[in-house]
Amino acid sequence: MLLGRFAPLGAQFSDVRLGALIDPGHLLDVTGVLDEFAFPAEPMTALVCAGEPTLDAVRSKVRTPAMADVHSLEEVQLLAPLSPCRMRNFSVYDGHIRNAFRAAVELRAGSVAGRAFAAANLVPPRRWYRRPTYYKGNHLSVVGPHDDIVAPSFTQQLDYELELAVVIGKSGSNIAPSDADDHVFGYTLLNDVSARDLMAAELLSGMGPAKSKDFDTGNVLGPWIATADEIDNPRTLRGSVNVNGERQSQCTTFDMYHGIDAILSEASRGETLMPGEVIGTGCCTGGSGIEHKTFLQVGDVVEMTLGPLGTQRNRIVG
Numbered sequence: 659m660l661l662g663r664f665a666p667l668g669a670q671f672s673d674v675r676l677g678a679l680i681d682p683g684h685l686l687d688v689t690g691v692l693d694e695f696a697f698p699a700e701p702m703t704a705l706v707c708a709g710e711p712t713l714d715a716v717r718s719k720v721r722t723p724a725m726a727d728v729h730s731l732e733e734v735q736l737l738a739p740l741s742p743c744r745m746r747n748f749s750v751y752d753g754h755i756r757n758a759f760r761a762a763v764e765l766r767a768g769s770v771a772g773r774a775f776a777a778a779n780l781v782p783p784r785r786w787y788r789r790p791t792y793y794k795g796n797h798l799s800v801v802g803p804h805d806d807i808v809a810p811s812f813t814q815q816l817d818y819e820l821e822l823a824v825v826i827g828k829s830g831s832n833i834a835p836s837d838a839d840d841h842v843f844g845y846t847l848l849n850d851v852s853a854r855d856l857m858a859a860e861l862l863s864g865m866g867p868a869k870s871k872d873f874d875t876g877n878v879l880g881p882w883i884a885t886a887d888e889i890d891n892p893r894t895l896r897g898s899v900n901v902n903g904e905r906q907s908q909c910t911t912f913d914m915y916h917g918i919d920a921i922l923s924e925a926s927r928g929e930t931l932m933p934g935e936v937i938g939t940g941c942c943t944g945g946s947g948i949e950h951k952t953f954l955q956v957g958d959v960v961e962m963t964l965g966p967l968g969t970q971r972n973r974i975v976g
Contacts, residue, residue, distance in 0.1 A: 821939055
């Protein structure tokens with residue numbers, strides 16, 4: 659199933675409903691299932707935490723939809739599909755890292771010198787290949803698939819990152835790679851908005867990303883969470899990014915160096931993963947502007963899609 663959160667156009671955020679996509683233009687309001695099971699929490703969080711019986715009840719409603727609960731997508735506002743209890747972000751595509759390093763050097767040193775230096779030196783360190791690494795994200799900066807992205811005043815190199823993100827459905831710690839699938843509720847699309855000009859200095863400090871990844875509206879989620887059974891192999895998804903209607907990036911999840919099993923195993927090492935947590939896998943190779951030496955400007959409209967996870971369409975505002 660493809661699940662999301664929505665509100666009637668013009669409604670308050672307190673009116674958040676849970677929906678399941680039943681065809682490309684319509685969703686089914688399945689919030690009532692949670693009422694039947696007496697879950698008072700925010701609807702998607704409640705569903706993620708509720709377990710398989712509640713998810714089966716939603717599937718039953720989707721199989722025989724009541725027409726009174728069907729809404730056109732044109733009549734509703736799609737929200738971020740989840741309010742994560744925690745976020746973290748890995749980087750598992752060495753192709754993206756190589757491309758971004760090379761582009762950053764070329765932008766500073768010129769294309770000829772930059773290519774020569776980058777080809778010789780700018781590759782991930784050996785330890786990157788031994789174990790997946792991550793930084794903690796800001797779960798309070800999440801916005802929805804059609805919300806504005808506010809460009810921070812401190813950057814001249816605002817960028818997008820197309821990422822596959824995992825939604826945790828079952829708690830666990832010290833998860834074996836072979837058991838990782840048991841903890842996945844589903845997958846969603848993440849645009850990890852980044853300030854590239856700050857990132858270089860932060861990475862060179864040895865402390866990892868900070869303000870370059872941590873600002874309001876910096877994490878765009880949705881529109882849909884695909885339940886785990888909807889995606890046979892998360893390495894087979896193809897994505898694209900358009901800026902102002904023109905194709906700028908294409909990418910695939912095929913070339914993850916570390917798989918989702920390794921990601922969840924590492925994230926849970928000595929720490930309990932919680933239902934409702936969102937874990938980004940990192941930018942796909944080719945899925946960022948810096949790899950093409952382009953950046954976002956106020957007024958730009960970014961459209962991003964990945965497999966069946968739907969399309970984000972966000973305007974950059976000052």
